Amino acid sequence: MRILQSVVLRRLRCTSNRCSLKSFFSDWKGATAIEFGLIAPILFAIVFSILELGLSLFVEVLLDNAVAEAARQIRTGQVHAAAESGEYDQASFKKTILENGTGLLKAAEDRILINVESFEDFGNIPEAKPLVEDGEIVMNQNWDPGGTSDVVLVRVICSWPMITSKMIEVFGQTSDGMRILVATEIFRNEPF
Numbered sequence: 429m430r431i432l433q434s435v436v437l438r439r440l441r442c443t444s445n446r447c448s449l450k451s452f453f454s455d456w457k458g459a460t461a462i463e464f465g466l467i468a469p470i471l472f473a474i475v476f477s478i479l480e481l482g483l484s485l486f487v488e489v490l491l492d493n494a495v496a497e498a499a500r501q502i503r504t505g506q507v508h509a510a511a512e513s514g515e516y517d518q519a520s521f522k523k524t525i526l527e528n529g530t531g532l533l534k535a536a537e538d539r540i541l542i543n544v545e546s547f548e549d550f551g552n553i554p555e556a557k558p559l560v561e562d563g564e565i566v567m568n569q570n571w572d573p574g575g576t577s578d579v580v581l582v583r584v585i586c587s588w589p590m591i592t593s594k595m596i597e598v599f600g601q602t603s604d605g606m607r608i609l610v611a612t613e614i615f616r617n618e619p620f
Contacts, residue, residue: 505620546574563603
């Protein structure tokens with residue numbers, strides 16, 4: 429506080445009780461630094477928000493691609509052949525998604541939920557229900573990859589942390605400020 433007072437007094441060029449306000453307002457040395465100091469927190473918050481949103485969108489694209497690759501194994505019958513021998517289940521499917529996620533999805537490994545259901549026809553697929561109720565994710569985690577020529581719905585949800593407060597308001601859908609990333613694949617199994 430004393431340093432600030434001495435700077436202001438020097439800036440005012442006070443002599444006893446007379447101060448020259450004209451000299452105070454005409455001297456602009458250091459004004460740029462002060463202005464930047466006032467604006468810098470806002471600027472850095474905006475830049476960080478943009479980077480954080482970009483990262484979450486990038487992870488969402490990775491999740492979509494990883495789920496598409498893993499779902500292809502269901503569609504072509506590879507999962508069914510391995511499941512008959514007891515080598516493939518929902519945990520193996522999740523592992524396949526994480527491997528296809530190029531490492532970024534492993535950061536959210538414990539926050540990934542998987543639901544795989546089969547139906548006889550596309551018309552039998554139920555309407556999508558809300559994924560979040562009262563700030564909590566609500567989704568059944570079924571594992572039914574179906575059989576030959578069945579219609580399969582694969583839905584994978586990943587809770588991705590958002591730090592920036594404005595991004596949480598826009599995208600954070602859970603009570604703990606997580607952004608919900610959803611990847612969905614609907615297809616008919618091949619006649620394997």
